Structure formats: structure tokens, C-alpha cells
Amino acid sequence: MRLKRHVFLLESSLRHVALRPLLPALSSRCSRYRYSSSTSYPERIAVLGGGVAGLSSAYFVSREFPNSKVTVFEAGKEIGGWIKSKRVEVEGGHVVFELGPRTLRSATATAHLVQELDLIKDVTYTFKDAPAAKNRYIYYPDRLNRLPAERPSLSDFISLARSGILSGALGIVKEPLIPQRAYALSDETVGSFIERRIDKRIANNVVSAVFHGIYAGDIWQLSAKTLFSQLWHLEAKYGSALGGFFKMQNEGQYPMEMMMAHPYDIEMGRAMNEEIELDDEFAKNLARASTYTFKNGLQQLVEALKSAVEKTGNVEVRTESPVQTTKPVGDGDLRIAVTTGTTPSTENFDLVISTLRSPSLTPYVTVMTINLYYPPSSPVSIPEGFGYLIPQSVPFEQNPERALGVIFDSSAISGQDSVDGTKLTVMMGGHWWDGWEAYPTEEEGLDMAKAVVKRHLGIAVEPTAHHVNLSKDCIPQYTLGYEDRLCAFAVGIENEFKGRLRVVGNQFNGVGVNDCIAGAWNLVRGLRGQGWKERNCGLERVRREVGWQAVRARELGYVRKIERKKWKGGR
Numbered sequence: 001m002r003l004k005r006h007v008f009l010l011e012s013s014l015r016h017v018a019l020r021p022l023l024p025a026l027s028s029r030c031s032r033y034r035y036s037s038s039t040s041y042p043e044r045i046a047v048l049g050g051g052v053a054g055l056s057s058a059y060f061v062s063r064e065f066p067n068s069k070v071t072v073f074e075a076g077k078e079i080g081g082w083i084k085s086k087r088v089e090v091e092g093g094h095v096v097f098e099l100g101p102r103t104l105r106s107a108t109a110t111a112h113l114v115q116e117l118d119l120i121k122d123v124t125y126t127f128k129d130a131p132a133a134k135n136r137y138i139y140y141p142d143r144l145n146r147l148p149a150e151r152p153s154l155s156d157f158i159s160l161a162r163s164g165i166l167s168g169a170l171g172i173v174k175e176p177l178i179p180q181r182a183y184a185l186s187d188e189t190v191g192s193f194i195e196r197r198i199d200k201r202i203a204n205n206v207v208s209a210v211f212h213g214i215y216a217g218d219i220w221q222l223s224a225k226t227l228f229s230q231l232w233h234l235e236a237k238y239g240s241a242l243g244g245f246f247k248m249q250n251e252g253q254y255p256m257e258m259m260m261a262h263p264y265d266i267e268m269g270r271a272m273n274e275e276i277e278l279d280d281e282f283a284k285n286l287a288r289a290s291t292y293t294f295k296n297g298l299q300q301l302v303e304a305l306k307s308a309v310e311k312t313g314n315v316e317v318r319t320e321s322p323v324q325t326t327k328p329v330g331d332g333d334l335r336i337a338v339t340t341g342t343t344p345s346t347e348n349f350d351l352v353i354s355t356l357r358s359p360s361l362t363p364y365v366t367v368m369t370i371n372l373y374y375p376p377s378s379p380v381s382i383p384e385g386f387g388y389l390i391p392q393s394v395p396f397e398q399n400p401e402r403a404l405g406v407i408f409d410s411s412a413i414s415g416q417d418s419v420d421g422t423k424l425t426v427m428m429g430g431h432w433w434d435g436w437e438a439y440p441t442e443e444e445g446l447d448m449a450k451a452v453v454k455r456h457l458g459i460a461v462e463p464t465a466h467h468v469n470l471s472k473d474c475i476p477q478y479t480l481g482y483e484d485r486l487c488a489f490a491v492g493i494e495n496e497f498k499g500r501l502r503v504v505g506n507q508f509n510g511v512g513v514n515d516c517i518a519g520a521w522n523l524v525r526g527l528r529g530q531g532w533k534e535r536n537c538g539l540e541r542v543r544r545e546v547g548w549q550a551v552r553a554r555e556l557g558y559v560r561k562i563e564r565k566k567w568k569g570g571r
């Protein structure tokens with residue numbers, strides 16, 4: 001039985017919510033030109049880029065316009081972008097190494113896609129009560145510190161306090177007394193926001209670790225307005241982030257149910273709630289899960305997407321087809337000429353959905369992932385948990401390799417490997433490698449990763465399997481002033497392409513897999529009917545300075561409906 005379920009899960013203020021795609025329905029102007037008025041749907045659509053944003057755009061658009069011919073252009077030999085899972089044979093069986101993102105949090109658009117692609121049977125969950133979900137560590141200054149879980153004990157706090165990680169935490173209590181920022185301050189870095197409102201030590205010791213785990217970025221460069229959007233707008237509205245948060249809760253019915261949101265996000269959340277139906281059992285599992293992935297790794301998702309779009313017969317995926325140029329055909333013809341291939345050829349499209357990067361908008365960081373496997377016979381013992389993150393403040397001698405964190409994959413993810421043992425991923429680089437002209441070789445990377453796990457985890461033995469992967473320029477950095485640059489960018493492409501070029505992907509919608517899929521879903525929703533003829537580019541959200549509102553999380557879909565029922569005695 002399929003029941004309607006709203007299954008957005010918690011999205012903390014650390015998550016990037018400021019860049020959800022716009023709701024083109026709000027844009028009323030519809031420019032009609034000679035060519036465009038002749039068809040009621042875009043006959044030919046190009047999707048630029050075959051990563052998860054491109055493939056999910058192709059999937060949604062092929063359903064929205066079943067008569068359109070869709071072509072996906074991918075520069076590389078393979079589709080899937082940064083999502084890559086590798087099955088490696090080891091003694092007695094196999095293990096799955098993830099070279100990029102490895103797990104998903106519950107989010108409606110992605111969950112629905114998983115369901116439509118018939119992947120539910122292959123989902124493997126990490127439930128919220130599992131040690132992997134509860135135990136997260138920060139390495140500081142020379143040891144692992146467990147972060148407070150749902151019910152932290154006194155000894156948790158004592159050991160954290162001893163490590164020095166909590167120095168400056170008193171600033172949180174004093175935060176409501178800190179004067180509101182000057183009206184003229186249009187953005188500041190995440191580091192400076194925390195320093196101004198709480199304490200610099202908390203920024204360097206705690207917040208920088210979390211930002212390593214999401215952006216592999218430098219909190220002294222990343223934008224608070226974009227990446228701390230909740231806190232930023234709470235301060236603007238109430239004068240204080242923490243005080244404002246509690247004041248805002250007075251407007252709700254349930255404890256902690258209110259959050260700040262951009263009106264566009266509210267509209268998108270409502271649309272998802274209305275339009276998306278999830279399988280009852282799947283929804284229940286998602287509500288209990290901290291994260292999930294697939295038995296053969298996250299790559300299953302992009303492979304299933306590719307098969308599904310190709311099965312339609314209307315979508316062609318062309319690999320090894322780098323995009324050379326995209327230009328308006330011009331002279332009254334609104335179509336876009338896309339030149340692709342190493343021996344360039346040009347075709348005209350009624351609509352182009354681009355996931356390609358725009359270098360002027362954000363810098364990128366490079367991350368090296370080193371997967372290590374130790375068989376059960378190895379004298380290796382790691383704490384049960386998700387893994388650990390390394391803050392910017394860790395002394396150089398404790399982290400000369402500039403690792404960002406280590407994931408305990410064998411503890412964090414179950415159901416992928418046919419053998420026991422210890423599986424780890426060391427993540428290195430990120431902003432530490434900014435401006436480097438050359439990166440470590442695979443051999444050097446492996447040696448560096450082994451040195452990290454030896455120093456931090458006491459693992460002195462050799463892994464029996466490993467894989468080193470360099471993802472060059474993989475995570476865009478939403479640095480100071482990002483939203484202003486995005487706004488100028490949106491105006492530029494709207495003027496140039498008159499609405500026929502739409503953008504989506506990790507440079508615009510948030511850096512996570514869920515962000516890219518939700519962005520694609522919403523972008524395609526905006527193309528419906530004659531929406532594809534409207535003069536916008538998918539970034540209308542940043543085009544208007546509108547006030548953020550306090551809303552019930554439920555209205556955004558961020559509510560675990562099933563849990564809420566229990567909480568309120570089954571109402």
C-alpha cells in the first residue's frame with residue numbers, strides 16, 4: 001500500500017538551505033518570440049553534465065515532457081560525477097569502497113527517486129540508534145573526543161572539557177547579550193560570525209571540523225549568510241541567533257518545531273508534500289534511519305538513473321562529449337547552439353539545463369580519498385562510530401598530512417561487504433591544498449593515510465586492500481559574498497539566454513547529493529506548462545531580497561511525522 005508520507009528529516013542550520021532553486025511559478029513574465037511560440041513543449045532539450053544533477057534533471061524532464069528529445073552530454077567516459085563505488089576482491093570475499101559521497105540522509109525528492117527506480121530492495125540503512133549514528137568524534141588536540149550524543153553523560157562533558165575543545169563554549173550562553181550586527185554588514189565568514197557571537201575557539205575547534213566534513217573548506221573564507229543562513233536570519237530578525245531561536249519557538253505548537261525559511265523554500269516544501277507519495281514501509285524505515293545507501297554502493301543510484309532515462313527511448317546519454325560552447329542562436333531564434341565533442345559539432349536546442357561549473361562564481365577544493373581495508377585477522381581496533389573530523393586548530397605535528405577526517409566505513413555502513421574486517425576512508429586536502437600546483441601521487445597519498453591512522457588510531461599494520469582517488473576540484477566553496485555573485489550571474493544568463501538556459505547542481509543548490517536531486521526536481525517543476533518559456537534561469541530565489549519567515553518545520557516538510565505521532569501520544 002502506498003500512503004502519502006512527508007519524509008524530510010532534520011536539516012540543521014549547518015546545512016545549506018539558502019540556495020534552493022527558485023520557484024519559477026512566481027515569475028509572471030512570459031516572453032514570446034518567433035521560434036518559441038511555435039511549440040507547446042521544448043522539442044529538443046540538452047542536459048550538460050552527466051553527474052547526479054544532470055541525470056536526475058534528465059529523468060525528471062523526460063517525465064515532464066515525454067515527447068521531447070533529451071540529450072545528456074558528459075565530458076568523461078563514465079556517468080555519475082563524483083559518485084563512484086568500487087567493488088574490490090579481498091581474501092574470502094569482497095568489499096565496497098566509496099571514492100566520493102557514500103551515504104544519503106532522508107530527503108523527499110531523493111527518496112521518491114529511489115522508490116521510482118525500484119531500488120528500495122537494495123537500500124541498506126544505518127538506524128539512529130546504531131553506534132555509527134550516535135558516535136561521532138573530533139580529533140583534538142591529540143586524541144579522539146566523542147561528541148555529545150542524544151543523551152550525553154556527565155563523563156562525556158568532563159572528557160570534552162579536559163580536551164580543551166569546549167573552551168569558549170560559555171559564549172553560547174552569553175550569545176543573546178551580544179549586540180546585533182550592523183545593518184550594513186551584508187555577509188561575513190562563518191569563522192567571523194562565530195567569533196563575533198560566541199568565541200573564536202569554538203569556531204576553530206568545533207565548527208571548522210564540521211565544515212571540513214561537509215565542505216572540506218575553510219571557515220575563514222566560507223559565507224555565513226549562505227551556510228549559516230538560519231542563524232544569520234535569526235540574528236537579523238530577533239537580534240540574536242540563540243535568543244531568537246527560542247523566541248521563535250513561542251510561535252509554534254510543538255517544542256522546537258519552528259525554523260526560519262525563505263518563502264521560496266516554503267513553497268517548494270509544500271509542493272513536495274503535495275506531489276510526492278512514498279511507500280509506507282520505506283517511509284517508516286527512513287524516519288528511523290540516520291543515513292542510508294545501497295548494497296553495491298551509491299553508484300547504484302546513478303546507474304539506475306542512467307538505465308531509467310535510456311529506457312524511455314527519448315533520452316540519449318553521450319559520454320566523452322565535452323561541451324565547448326553554448327551560445328544563443330540569435331536573430332529572433334531563442335534556441336541555444338551547443339557545440340560539443342573533441343571534433344566539435346553543433347546542434348540547436350529549445351532548452352538547455354546546465355550543471356556545468358561557472359569558474360567566476362566559486363572556487364573549488366580538491367579532496368583525496370584513501371580507502372583502506374584490514375582483514376579480521378589484523379590487530380586493528382577502532383571505536384564504533386561514524387568516524388572523526390579534524391578541526392583547523394589541530395597542531396601541525398598532529399596532522400602534518402593535512403587530513404580532514406577519517407570515516408569508519410565498516411562501522412558506519414552495513415550490508416555492502418561479504419567479509420568482516422575494518423574498512424576506513426581517510427580524507428585529505430580540501431582548503432589545505434588551495435593554490436597547490438601538484439597534488440600527492442597515489443603512492444604518497446597512501447603513505448600519508450597510513451601515517452594518519454597510525455598516529456591517530458594506533459594502526460601500524462598494512463592494509464590488505466586499498467584505493468586512492470583524487471577528486472580534483474570536487475566541492476564548490478560558497479565563499480564570502482557568494483549570494484551577490486550568484487545574483488549577478490543569474491541576471492547575466494537571463495539576459496543572454498532569455499530563459500532558455502537553466503542551471504542546477506552543486507554550485508547552485510548545495511553541495512550534497514540530496515541538494516542536487518531536489519534542485520533538479522524543482523527546476524523541472526518550474527518548466528511545466530509554458531514555464532519553460534519564461535525568462536528565468538533557475539536562480540530566481542536569489543533575485544529577490546525577500547524576508548525570511550518563521551515557519552513550522554512541517555510546512556517545509558522537515559518533520560518526522562511518524563515520530564511526532566508518538567511524541568504527542570499518537571495524535
Ligand SMILES: C=Cc1c2[nH]c(c1C)Cc1[nH]c(c(CCC(=O)O)c1C)Cc1[nH]c(c(C)c1CCC(=O)O)Cc1[nH]c(c(C)c1C=C)C2
Pocket residue numbers: 099100101102103104105212213214215216367387388389404405406407427428430511512513514
Ligand atoms: C568526498 C568528500 C565530501 C565531503 N563532503 C561532501 C563530500 C561528497 C558532501 C557532504 N558531506 C556531508 C554532507 C552533509 C549532508 C549530508 O548529506 O549528510 C555533505 C553535503 C556529511 C558527511 N561528511 C562525511 C560523510 C561520510 C558524510 C555523509 C554524507 C556522505 O556520504 O558524503 C565525511 C567527510 N566528508 C568530507 C570529509 C573531508 C569528510 C571527513 C571525514 C568532504
